Amino acid sequence: MNQSRDTILLVEDEPNDVLLMQRAFQKAKLFNPLQVVGEGEVAVSYLSGESPYGDRGRYPLPALMLLDLKLPGMSGFEVLLWLRQQPGLKRLPVVVLTSSKENTDINRAYEVGANSYLVKPVAFDDLVSIMERLNHYWFVLNERPEVTPWF
């Protein structure tokens, strides 16, 4: 199955995590184009197609967003709160990927509209296996909604 057109938007501020994620994507044979932004505000700009993300050819709307919760400035929770209020865009499936296992974070993430909540594992091999399953679930099994820009 060719899923190469489905972009994944990774919202992650820690460069080491970004590098490891990219590597895990390769190992898990997840060949979807990966767009990375390091701040909540930038994720909002990207999703709403504000400059410099106006060109949807270069910056396509993602089919899935991988969202860290702890970000400088606007947090992952706030990104979710914003997203779920955008007509059309609000259907975008969001998988939270964070290092926090605290119940308060987990509950809050679901309250504000996360579709899944995953904890970053310490062992890299575990990250690879999580990405394999994520690929299988969200891009093979899961039926996807239409995600459209609202403007």
Place this chain on the structure above:
Amino acid sequence: MKNPSDELVRQYTAALQEYVGGGGEAALSYAYELGRRAVAEGLGVLDMVSFYHEALAKVFENTLKAEGTAQALKAKEFFTESLTPFEMVHRGFREANAKLHESNEALQQTNSELEAFSYTVSHDLRAPLRHIQGFAQALLDDYSQQLDPVAKDYAYRIVTAAGRMDSLIQDLLDYGRLGRVYIRLRPLSLLSMVGDVLTQMDDELRRQDSRVTVEIPPLEVLGDLIILDRMLINLLSNAVKFVPVGVRPEVRISAEESGIWVRLWVRDNGIGIPVEQQESVFEVFRRLHDSKSYPGTGIGLAIVRKGIARMGGRVGVESAPGKGSAFWLDLRRAEASDEPKS
């Protein structure tokens, strides 16, 4: 024995009576002092209110008898309208309440500091750990050809050490959480609980070729299932871990009643613990051996001790080097105790 609160009511009533009879501020201050004393003795707010009303009713009754309706009504009016004595009594428990509130706030402060601490530990401390592990693993995976055996060994050691630190952090978090979680004591069947734990540990026990015998009479204990499970797992995995090389682990789990307690024993044929170290094995991160001979984080028994303390029980060990160890847990017998108070 004289009931102190009856005595207080009597004195308090007398003081108010004296005040109504023209005793002046001194009588009122004395009533106030008595009210304070009652609060200091642990009288609750509601009790204090009924204490006051009781005294008031008596003063009214006495005045009615001795001085007639007009005077009694005057006394009643005085109390209900001026509210001064009431205010004075209440000042006593307002002070006590404020103190309670203060210590409650301090507790909440400590608690939220602990939450923040564990958040930092789980969130921030683990991030660099993930990176250390991930990049060392990347070296092993992608540059295996370029690395000589020594370099590979080093990278492998980094991976292992990061994994170990992760277990330590996880255990420390579990231990910390154990101090904060809400404990729910319920009657539990000892036999089925031990059975469940043995099933959970089946792989581990099989790997060690352990022989486990269970001799538990049908007894119910009061405990928190999740915590008790964790404690038993820790005791059992220690029992099969600390054996001399080449010795097949043999564990005997038994239980006996004694008064309101049920004592659960976990006996092993392991290396044993010298008397002088039998207390310190229960400390956090206390290890008696190097991690190469006996791997582990050194928190298992600390969790057992904290867990049993939270459930109001006791733990101990009887052991001698080379003679095996016998750990015991004293748990409350379910039938023997009243329903747990919430």
